[in-house]
Amino acid sequence: MKKSSMKLALAPLALILALGASSCGNSEADSEKAGAEAGHEGEESEEGHAEEEGADRITITAASAEASQIVVSQAGPGALQETLSLTGRIMLQPAARAEIHAPYPGPVRAVQHNIGDTVQRGTTLARVESSESLQTYSVVTPISGVVLERQTNIGDVTGEAPLFVVGDLTRLQAELNVVPRDVGRVSAGQAVIITALDGSAPTQARLASVLPTADSHSQTLIARAPIAVSGASGLRPGMAIRANVVLASQDAAVVVPVDAVQTFEGRTVVFVRVSEDTYEPRDVTVGRASRDSVEITAGLTAGESYVSQNAFLIKSQLGASAADHH
Numbered sequence: 001m002k003k004s005s006m007k008l009a010l011a012p013l014a015l016i017l018a019l020g021a022s023s024c025g026n027s028e029a030d031s032e033k034a035g036a037e038a039g040h041e042g043e044e045s046e047e048g049h050a051e052e053e054g055a056d057r058i059t060i061t062a063a064s065a066e067a068s069q070i071v072v073s074q075a076g077p078g079a080l081q082e083t084l085s086l087t088g089r090i091m092l093q094p095a096a097r098a099e100i101h102a103p104y105p106g107p108v109r110a111v112q113h114n115i116g117d118t119v120q121r122g123t124t125l126a127r128v129e130s131s132e133s134l135q136t137y138s139v140v141t142p143i144s145g146v147v148l149e150r151q152t153n154i155g156d157v158t159g160e161a162p163l164f165v166v167g168d169l170t171r172l173q174a175e176l177n178v179v180p181r182d183v184g185r186v187s188a189g190q191a192v193i194i195t196a197l198d199g200s201a202p203t204q205a206r207l208a209s210v211l212p213t214a215d216s217h218s219q220t221l222i223a224r225a226p227i228a229v230s231g232a233s234g235l236r237p238g239m240a241i242r243a244n245v246v247l248a249s250q251d252a253a254v255v256v257p258v259d260a261v262q263t264f265e266g267r268t269v270v271f272v273r274v275s276e277d278t279y280e281p282r283d284v285t286v287g288r289a290s291r292d293s294v295e296i297t298a299g300l301t302a303g304e305s306y307v308s309q310n311a312f313l314i315k316s317q318l319g320a321s322a323a324d325h326h
Helices: 002-054 062-067 180-185 311-325
Strands: 071-074 078-092 097-100 108-111 124-129 136-140 145-150 164-167 171-178 191-196 203-206 209-214 221-228 240-252 255-257 261-264 267-275 278-283 285-289 293-298 305-309
Touching: 078 180, 078 221, 078 255, 078 293, 171 180, 171 191, 171 240, 191 221, 203 221, 240 285, 255 305, 261 311, 267 311, 278 311, 305 311
Parallel strands: none
Antiparallel strands: 071 305, 078 171, 078 240, 097 164, 108 124, 124 136, 145 164, 171 221, 191 203, 191 240, 209 221, 255 293, 261 267, 267 278, 267 305, 285 293
16 A cells, blocks of 8 residues: 555656656747747848948939939039029110111002011012102111011001011010119129029120119119020010029039938938939038028039939938838
């Protein structure tokens, strides 16, 4: 009876020891598994960190950049200009407009040109019969240009009114409105940049004169800037314009347009093209600034390619890419 009791007592003890050994083996395996998973997570963490380091770069194909009107320029020296913004209108220069009269009164026998026709100096515009001599003579244009007005027809009798007006559209002038408080800042010889109201057709010129009398209605003085343009110019007589008169100018080693400088993740950056289709934000330090330009004192060197127009598009795409990544 005693031996039997001992066997029954030892059986539970053996079971407990066996379970303990099994539990110890599982614990060691679990520990090794946990260590492996921790190492794997560490590798994933390092890989994720590498992706974040490259997340500040974005790839945009040349075709997409062109379609988005993303313009890349080379950094270089430029001028920081203090300018005065004026409005005005394009007019013909006085010598570029001719009112053509009939020298002798009489009936008009022929009209040979119409509004919009291009004519050369000496071209016959009409034929008139003199009421005194009854001889027919030619009415010719004294300048080359375009027929702007026609005020006669066959059978009309000529009088004091002009028969035609011809204008040379290559000889224009900007007539700019100067308010009294700015009269002392504007003078002949100053450079002026002229554009249409939508910013198109930029043209450089110089002020030739500031008229001494003010307009009775607007109380503004007129500053005139002659412009010589080609036939492809978008400027036309009568067109409303904007102009920036250059009051002062300072040179700088690296100058970029104002829109090229962006704020990205709290940093002041310029987007640099690091390869044919790869862009990245470059931290920069800005210096002096004018209406349209900014001096870069650090972060961008002369000769580097940067986004000079529509940089905000790259900023928005890079921001969207970073959001998707996170």
